[in-house]
Each structure stands twice: as structure tokens, then as C-alpha cells.
Amino acid sequence: MEAFGGFNRKPEDIEEAREQAKHCKACPLWEPATQTVFGEGPADASVIFVGEQPGDQEDLAGHPFVGPAGKVFNEALANAGIDRAQAYVTNAVKHFKFEPRGKRRIHSKPSMGEVKVCRWWLELERELIAPKLIVALGATAAAAVLGRTVTIRDTRSKLIDLPGGDTKLLVTVHPAYILRLPDPEAQAREREAFFADMARAKDYVPQIAL
Ligand code: URA
Numbered sequence: 001m002e003a004f005g006g007f008n009r010k011p012e013d014i015e016e017a018r019e020q021a022k023h024c025k026a027c028p029l030w031e032p033a034t035q036t037v038f039g040e041g042p043a044d045a046s047v048i049f050v051g052e053q054p055g056d057q058e059d060l061a062g063h064p065f066v067g068p069a070g071k072v073f074n075e076a077l078a079n080a081g082i083d084r085a086q087a088y089v090t091n092a093v094k095h096f097k098f099e100p101r102g103k104r105r106i107h108s109k110p111s112m113g114e115v116k117v118c119r120w121w122l123e124l125e126r127e128l129i130a131p132k133l134i135v136a137l138g139a140t141a142a143a144a145v146l147g148r149t150v151t152i153r154d155t156r157s158k159l160i161d162l163p164g165g166d167t168k169l170l171v172t173v174h175p176a177y178i179l180r181l182p183d184p185e186a187q188a189r190e191r192e193a194f195f196a197d198m199a200r201a202k203d204y205v206p207q208i209a210l
Pocket of ligand 1: 051052053055058063065066091
């Protein structure tokens, strides 16, 4: 991998990557966003969780998964006995993409072009952290990790060998998908299935005592 986005050297560690990414203008999403929301967690984490992109609250706070989807994510981790502080949590796209609607900012799905551009950062995070497992939360994250479009239906809950190393990929749904389901029964069912997927990650992470 070469340097990227106008920078003259490729970051050598995750702190340098985070610092450079603060100034990334490789796609137009940086401009309306408050800040880059880079991944967080130990540089030697054995699991990376990948979401789609920061939401409204993440954009303001500068941290991934701190809003409503983050609450479901945290509950799934707690249910699995996984300590979030032991995992590296990031997103396929590092800036919040939104449509302004009055005073509100409505989440807008990143295009595959934006995912492709931002993939440089995700690949770098993967290279520097060298995890045993990557958990893709949703189809956008799965596409970003694999470099091609896949469906949740075809890939969900399977352990997929990633080329170039001994990292595996586990694909599950995005927690925001569960929150969007109008039927409470479907929501409860999907929540259980999501928790079950997330529990599969626990073999790869130091566990907390339950
Ligand atoms: N949704 C995501 O995909 N990532 C976040 O950080 C928050 C919401």
C-alpha cells in the first residue's frame, strides 16, 4: 500500500493513521461532516467490528457506535461476554453522510464509490491490527471488507476465510436494521439472531466475567 489522499507517507501505526485520517479529503463527505470518526480500540485487538458509517451522534462525538445502533451493539457484546475495550471498532466509511432536513440530519447510505475510496483506511486498519476475526455489521461493511458486493442472505453467520493471511470474516446484520423493524416480534427475533452471531466472536476476544 502506498500513501493516500495527498499524504506523503503511509502511516506506520494506528495512531499515525488516526492523525492522518483527521485531514482526509479523498471524497467529498469530509466537508459537511463535523469530523473524521476513525476506528477505536487496542492496536493489537484480535477482533475488528466494522459498521457502515458514523451516524449523527458519532459525528458529533467523534467516536464510533455511541448512538442508538451503538446501544444495541453494546448490548450484544455484553450478552456475549465481550469487553468492548478489548475490540477494535470502526466503520467502512469514516465520515457521516446525511441529508439536511430542517434542523435534523438524516442518515444517507454511502455509495459504493465512497465505500471504495474509504476502503484504503479500512485495509490499513486491517493490515496494522492484523486481527484473527473481522465482524462485518451489515452488507456495506461486508462489501468494504471483501471488496465486492455480497448479500446478507448468502453470507450471514458463516466464517469466511479472507485471502492473504489467517483472518476470518463473520457477516451479520447492522444493529440499525433491527431498530428499523416496525413489528416488535420481528424485532425481538432479529435481536436474538444478531446476539447469536455476535456471540460467535467471543472465542476470538478476551472475555469478561459474566
Ligand atoms: N452506524 C454505524 O454503522 N456506525 C456507527 O458508528 C454508528 C451507527
